[in-house]
Amino acid sequence: MRPWIVPVIAALLLAALPAVLTPYTQDLVVKIAIYAVFALSLELLVGAAGLVSLGHAAFLGIGAYVTVMATGDGGAASALWLLPAAMGAAALYAIFVGALSLRTKGVYFIMVTLAFAQMAYFVFHDTKLGGGSDGIFLYSKPVIQFGKTVLLDLDRKADLYYTVLAALVGTYALLALINRSRFGHALAGIRVNEQRMRAAGFATYGYKLAAFVIAGALAGLAGFLLAVKDGAVNPELLSWHESGAVLLMIILGGIGSLRGAVIGAVAFTLLKELYQSEALLGPLAAHWQLTLGLTIIAFVALLPKGLIGLKARLSGGAHA
Amino acid sequence: MRDPKTDATEPLLRSNLLTRRFGGLTAVNGVTLGFHVGEVHAVIGTNGAGKSTLINMLSGEMPATSGSIHFDGHDITDWPQPQRARAGLGRSYQRTTIFPEFSVLENCRLCAQAALPRAWAVWESAQHCEASLATAREALERAGLSDDAQRSAGTLSHGGKRQLEIAMCLATKPRVLLLDEPLAGMGAEETERMLALLGALKQNHAVLLVEHDMDAVFRIADRITVMVNGEVIASDAPAAIRANRDVQTAYLGEGH
Amino acid sequence: MDFATFLVQCLNAVQYGLLLFLVASGLTLIFGIMGVINLAHGSFYMIGAYMAFVLAPYFGDWYLTKLMVGVLLAAVFGYLLEWAFFSFLYQREHLQQVLMTYALILVFEELRSMLVGNDVHGVQAPSWLGGGFKLGELMSYPWYRVFASVACVVLALALYWVVNRTRLGMMIRAGASNRDMVRGLGIDIQRLYRIVFAGGVALAALAGMIAAPLSSVYPGMGGSVLIICFVVVVIGGIGSITGALVASLLVGFVDTFGKVFFAEYSGIGVYLLMAVILVWRPEGLMKRSF
Numbered sequence: 001m002r003p004w005i006v007p008v009i010a011a012l013l014l015a016a017l018p019a020v021l022t023p024y025t026q027d028l029v030v031k032i033a034i035y036a037v038f039a040l041s042l043e044l045l046v047g048a049a050g051l052v053s054l055g056h057a058a059f060l061g062i063g064a065y066v067t068v069m070a071t072g073d074g075g076a077a078s079a080l081w082l083l084p085a086a087m088g089a090a091a092l093y094a095i096f097v098g099a100l101s102l103r104t105k106g107v108y109f110i111m112v113t114l115a116f117a118q119m120a121y122f123v124f125h126d127t128k129l130g131g132g133s134d135g136i137f138l139y140s141k142p143v144i145q146f147g148k149t150v151l152l153d154l155d156r157k158a159d160l161y162y163t164v165l166a167a168l169v170g171t172y173a174l175l176a177l178i179n180r181s182r183f184g185h186a187l188a189g190i191r192v193n194e195q196r197m198r199a200a201g202f203a204t205y206g207y208k209l210a211a212f213v214i215a216g217a218l219a220g221l222a223g224f225l226l227a228v229k230d231g232a233v234n235p236e237l238l239s240w241h242e243s244g245a246v247l248l249m250i251i252l253g254g255i256g257s258l259r260g261a262v263i264g265a266v267a268f269t270l271l272k273e274l275y276q277s278e279a280l281l282g283p284l285a286a287h288w289q290l291t292l293g294l295t296i297i298a299f300v301a302l303l304p305k306g307l308i309g310l311k312a313r314l315s316g317g318a319h320a
Numbered sequence: 321m322r323d324p325k326t327d328a329t330e331p332l333l334r335s336n337l338l339t340r341r342f343g344g345l346t347a348v349n350g351v352t353l354g355f356h357v358g359e360v361h362a363v364i365g366t367n368g369a370g371k372s373t374l375i376n377m378l379s380g381e382m383p384a385t386s387g388s389i390h391f392d393g394h395d396i397t398d399w400p401q402p403q404r405a406r407a408g409l410g411r412s413y414q415r416t417t418i419f420p421e422f423s424v425l426e427n428c429r430l431c432a433q434a435a436l437p438r439a440w441a442v443w444e445s446a447q448h449c450e451a452s453l454a455t456a457r458e459a460l461e462r463a464g465l466s467d468d469a470q471r472s473a474g475t476l477s478h479g480g481k482r483q484l485e486i487a488m489c490l491a492t493k494p495r496v497l498l499l500d501e502p503l504a505g506m507g508a509e510e511t512e513r514m515l516a517l518l519g520a521l522k523q524n525h526a527v528l529l530v531e532h533d534m535d536a537v538f539r540i541a542d543r544i545t546v547m548v549n550g551e552v553i554a555s556d557a558p559a560a561i562r563a564n565r566d567v568q569t570a571y572l573g574e575g576h
Numbered sequence: 577m578d579f580a581t582f583l584v585q586c587l588n589a590v591q592y593g594l595l596l597f598l599v600a601s602g603l604t605l606i607f608g609i610m611g612v613i614n615l616a617h618g619s620f621y622m623i624g625a626y627m628a629f630v631l632a633p634y635f636g637d638w639y640l641t642k643l644m645v646g647v648l649l650a651a652v653f654g655y656l657l658e659w660a661f662f663s664f665l666y667q668r669e670h671l672q673q674v675l676m677t678y679a680l681i682l683v684f685e686e687l688r689s690m691l692v693g694n695d696v697h698g699v700q701a702p703s704w705l706g707g708g709f710k711l712g713e714l715m716s717y718p719w720y721r722v723f724a725s726v727a728c729v730v731l732a733l734a735l736y737w738v739v740n741r742t743r744l745g746m747m748i749r750a751g752a753s754n755r756d757m758v759r760g761l762g763i764d765i766q767r768l769y770r771i772v773f774a775g776g777v778a779l780a781a782l783a784g785m786i787a788a789p790l791s792s793v794y795p796g797m798g799g800s801v802l803i804i805c806f807v808v809v810v811i812g813g814i815g816s817i818t819g820a821l822v823a824s825l826l827v828g829f830v831d832t833f834g835k836v837f838f839a840e841y842s843g844i845g846v847y848l849l850m851a852v853i854l855v856w857r858p859e860g861l862m863k864r865s866f
Contacts (some may be wrong), residue, residue, distance in 0.1 A: 052671045100851050103858040107613045107670055107814065111806035112854065115847055118803045122843035174442075181442040182433055182449060189419060189430045196417045199379065200492050201405035201434030210440075240799065244678045251675055287690060293682030300675050301664070 004176070007259070011169050018161055026161060027229075028273070033164045034225045036265040037171050039249040041218035043261040044175055046250060048184060049211045050191030054110050054243050055097070055117030059090040059216040061238030063223025065124060066090075068138045068233050079142035079152065083224055090220025091213050093120065098212035102205060117243055125235040135234025138227055154228050164225055168262075171218055175258055178214075187211055248296060254306030263307055271295065331356050332526045333378070333409070333496045338387035340373050340550075347373040349550040350387070355496060355526040360518060362529040362537045365547035366570070371530045372414070374547070375500050378528070379411045380404045391496070406435055410494025412485045414501040414530075420474030424465055427473050427484055428456035431491040456491050462520070463487035464513060479510035486517065496526045503533050515540050538562070546570065577836070580711045585832055591721050593828025594728030598783035599801055600808040600820045601735060602776030608815025609751050610769050612665050615677040618802025619684040620777045624650060624784025625793045626688060629697045639702035646785045647778045654777025658770045666769075681798065694795050699788040724786050731782070732821065739817065748772060804831075807846050811853045812861055819861050 014033075018026055038060055045051045066089040071077045101112040124130030141160075144152040154160050178184045189197045190204050197204050227233050236242065245268065253264025274280060275288035275295075284291060303310055331354030340348040348370040355361050363371050376382040378389060380401030388397045396404055405411075419427050432455035433446070446452075460466050463483045468476065473484060482502055489497060502518075503511050511533070518540055521527060531537050537544065538558050545555040548570045554561055561567055577585075603617045627646045635642035661680070665673050701720040708716035739745040747768055751758045759765045784797075791797070808827055812819030827846050834845035853861065 046671070052674065054674060100854045103854055104810070107607065108810055108858075110613060110670060110674060111810050112850070115803060115807050115810070115850055119844045119847035122847075123841075126843050127840045178442050180445050180447070182436065182444065182446045182452075183439050183442050185426075185430060185446040186433065186439065188422075192419045192421065193417055195381070196413075196419070196488075197430075197434075198401045199381075199405055199411055199413075199417075200431040200488065201402050203400075203402045207439075240803070244675075247671075248675060248678075251671065255671075287686050289682040290686035290690075293679040293686065296679035296682070297676055300672050300679070304668075304672060 007172060007176075011165070014165055014168075015162070018158060023157070026157065028269075030161055030164050030229055032266050032269045033168045034222050034229060035246070035249065035269055036262045037164075037168055037225065038219055038222035038246050039253070039261040039265040040168075040171050040175055040258060041215045041222065042246050043250050043255070043258060044178065044211055044218070045215045046247070047256045047261070048175075048179060048191065049187040049208055051102075051208060051212065052110050052247075053101075053113040053212075053215075054240065054247065055113035055115070056215070056219055056246055057240070057242035058097070058117035058120040058238050059094055059219035060223040060226065060242065060246075061124065061233070061235070062093050062120060063087060063090045063220030064227035064233040064237055065130060065136075065223075066220075067142075067224045067227040068136050071138060071140060071142065073139050076140035076143045076153075076155075079144050079154065082142045083221070086224040086227075087217045087220040090223065091217040094213045094216025095209075098209045098216070102208050102212065114240055114243065117238060117240060121235055121238040121240075124238060130235060133235060135232055138231045138233070141228050141231070160229060164229075167221055167225060171221070172258055172262070174218075179258070183207070183210070251300065251306055254308030257308055260306055260308040267307060329356050332392060333528075334390045335374075335378065336388045336390070338374070338377055338389065339385050340370075340377055340382065341385045347550050348377065351547070351550075351552055353545055353552065353555065355528050357495070357524065357526045358522060359542040360522045360527045360529055360540050361543045361545065362531060362541035363545045363547060364531065364534070364537060368549075369547040370550035371547060372500070373550075375411065375498050375528070375530055379409060379498050402434075405492055405494075408493070408495035409498065410489040410492045410496065411498035412489045412500060412502055414504060416478075416481045416485055418473045418476075418481055418484050418488065420472070422473055423469065424471050424473050424476065424484055424487075425453075425456055425460065425469040428459045428487050428491040429453055431488045432456045432459070432493075434492060455493065459487045459490040462490055463517065479506050479513075482506060482510070482514070483517075486514070490521075494525065496528070497521065498528045500530050501532065502529070503531060503536055511536060580713075580715045583711060584715055584717055585836055586829075587717060587721065587725070589828040589832035590825065591725040591728075591828075592832060593825035594725055594732070595783050595787055596801075596804060596808055596827060597821050597824035598728055598731060598786075599780045600805040600812070600824055601732075601817050602779040603805050604809050604812070604814055604816065604820050605748075606773060606776045607809070609748060609772055610662075610666055612662060613670055613673050613677070614662070615674060615802065616680040616684060617776070617780055617805065618798035618800075619681050620650065620654070620780035620798075621784040621787075621801045622688065622798035623653075623684070624781030625699075625788040625791075625797060626692055626784075627781065628785040628788035629699050629793045630692065632699055637702045637704060639705070643782065643785055647782050650781030651774045651778040653781075654774035655770055657777070658773035662773060663766065663769065685795065685798070689795070696792055696794040698792050701789040720789055724790065727786055728783075731779070735779075735817065744771070804846060807850045810850055813859060822861060 017029060021029065042053065042056050045053050063086040066086045067082060070082055070085055097113065097116040101109055101116065104112055125133055130136070141153070141155040143150055143154065152159050152163065154163060186197065186202055186207050190207060194204050223237070249264035249268040250261050251264070252267050253262065254260030272288070272292065275291045276285055278285040333355040335351055335353050338348060338351045339346065351374060363374065365371050373382065377384050380399060384397060388395055390396065391404070391407060391409060396407070419430070422430070429452045432452040433449065436451055457466070460469055463486050465480065465483055465487055468480065473481070476484060482504070486502060503514055506514065515536060518527065529537070529541065541558055543555065544558050544561045546553050546561060546567050553566050553570060554564050556564070599617070599621050603614065606612060606614055624646060627649065628642070631642050631646060665676060705720045705723050708718040711717050739748060747758065747763055751765060751768055804827065808820055808823045811826065812823030826849065830845045830849050831842065834842035838845065
């Protein structure tokens, strides 16, 4: 079976969903889809290139903050420049962080990426730049309009839904292309044995930096969408809890596969909703960190290959 | 007797007073050697003689404390390893460093890809990259692995993996081959095959061979350099080395 | 800035740096010897601080006794935690260690929330360490801060002595360079790891207990100290205690004087310091050395 059939069917199903969903569920789907974009962006780093970053939320947050700050209170901004601006800002910070942190490896890299995310967190949390711990509101959602004709108004639920879906499909397609390209194959080689790749003639630092910046830009895309959906941003978007969460998503779904990243985003978001639901769990819902923590420990201990690995184990085959 | 310094042909790769110190320890001391096309130049010595350090400095993995390295007329002493590899300095490793989860063909294709331009062209599929595929197939052919092209590299026998190690080195179209114990752990038949391959390769390449298998070394080498405690004590044709007093003293009890 | 203020800030910087050193040394030891990256290390600091708060009514002014009891409890806790949880992490890859220890943070935070609540608490310094001594005309420097610095120096010296002058220390250093060899020599490496881990936890908890009267006790304190410790370890070099000391003091100064001169932007000073070190010496100031 062609590998792209399942994703295409999933995309079509998602496109048809608004017809049958309640507004709350539609909101939830949008939220999951945005986190799926976020997870996919990290998958490029961790799954493809083998770079475990614990500071990826910084790029999500920067994309979100730039979206809000660049809009200001002057009315709706045009998405045509706002989106590139948000992604560009995230990419710029990714160049800075990547250039420095890629000088380190392994555990150092993990710690350094975390530290640089914390630095960005402090900028938005403590300084006048970010509006402090309360965050800022997005006063008008971006639009695409020419003269009087409004082609896209992200304030409308349907427009937002299909924009997010398009972003998800686009990100998935882009990453699939990258993975099958020479660049993607080189990243895979670097993940397995960077020294060998250097011996063959690959300037590995450049490849890793490119992956880091692309991942950062895509996280910025997710940030833009999140800011538009929520209508507000706050510094916790850059917190290490957010960075930890997205890392959890991809390990939940299974590292090394794009589907895994999406599945992980779905599973994690639903799991969190479940654990925080008073209706289902009563008093335990208030202590969702405990249940979530224990679940993660059990999960990583028992299913290191994630949900995708579970499917492979159940079907008894060795799935690539 | 051939004296490296008055040799008529210019060596393709040459080191000049190459030295490496680790704090108080001098692992390699003032090594001056030349490697010519058409020649298998073996470097032998006991463990700790500095052979690995020497190869690591030549390939670019380790910086030299002092001295210089010249390749094809360029001073490459400060060049990083990838740059040396793209210029034509290929190496294989003592511990097998293949990519076990990729296919045998993909292992070679990936190495061949390093030299290709436009790495950023993400819309082009790697599997259809004719240039790297052709080079890879050729390398596999020379290493005798064509039949195993589609196999997962991790399933090869030990000897097969060593062959793949060489094939990957060949896929980068090197002009100098730095081979670090390619025969390690090989049985008699596999060793024969490898020696035949080396014999064929030396026609168009300069080959540096670090090896412990003395029989193989004396069979295949055109020149042998003996290192003890980081220094070169002799560098000559095999027959002369065999008769060399200093070498015999150094190897007394080692046997060969 | 007049001299008295400058001196006070220097003393503050040293005291903060030394406290950081206690926590960071545990972190770098555990990573250097067992190869485990432990995100929950900050939680041990928090646990120490909350212990100081919880135990305060029972010990009153018997401050040193309280500290010793706390350290003992922390060491036992660390020993058991290594046995029950961390010993399974050594063979796993870094990503899994990160996630497991991150999950552990969530568990600790929630347990703390359930047992002690989410409020911010102050902890009183013992009365015999109250007040301060005069510095210049207007300033006085709290005795408790002096005590904190002195305690940290004593502990640092003790740590140096243990690592460099005892058999245990020799085994630790040997285990750091060559795990299999140590095992081959018949040394019980599992018990060694357990002891080292317990020691690291005890150090972090002790730092938290000492810091409690200074910074008060609040939910996020584990996380903040952890990330700063990561910066310390990156700057100082993993596995190097001397490096951790130098880096901790550097961080102490940058942070303290940063707050004085740059107010709201001071939070990022430490990270800029780290960025500079990364440009200059990515492997840390000192390579692995004890």
